[in-house]
Amino acid sequence: MRKDILAGAFFAVLIMYFIILTTGTILYDHHIYNIVTIKDAGVALKPLAGNLSYILFSIGIIGTGFLIIPILSASISYILTETFNRESGLNKSLIEARLFYVIIAIAMCFGVAMHWLHISAVKALLLTTILYGITAPFLIGILLHVSNNKKIMGEFRNGRLSNITGMIALLLMLATVIVLGYFLVIK
Secondary structure: HHHHHHHHHHHHHHHHHHHHHHHHHHHHHHOOOOOHHHHHHHHHHHHHHHHHHHHHHHHHHHHHHHHHHHHHHHHHHHHHHOOOOOOOOOOOOOOOOOOHHHHHHHHHHHHHHHOOOOOOHHHHHHHHHHHHHHHHHHHHHHHHHHHOHHHHHHOOOOOOOHHHHHHHHHHHHHHHHHHHHHHHHHH
């Protein structure tokens, strides 16, 4: 199982890397630096996929939306209800986990209302990514602390390789946050 997970993660990151590299190269070579809407992103890929780029991008965005909207709204609902020790789970009925389903509904309604509130989905996505990047070093530190705690993990504590890998990830993420802060202050 460990080999399957590592191989899957490796190839997922490899594919993501080449998608980012290809897209970045195409956009940079054609002097496209400002993408404000999803439509702009679809049209920006025209040099790569020709006139079908908008259709291909639309299919990809719609497919991703069908996956991501329920996942994100359920995720925030799990986070909030479990933080406050309330019943949660998609296997629970509406009566058993009322707050859980209310949070899902509110999150989905807010996602739809973003359009009417003139909140740019691209800018919101960028801001969310920046916030995740800033909080990542803290979360990695907490995970390292918990995974090395004998009271919590018992015999399943981290080994040396996991700790070294975790510390490298922590330091890289911290360096990234520092560099981001530097460039935000400079510009």
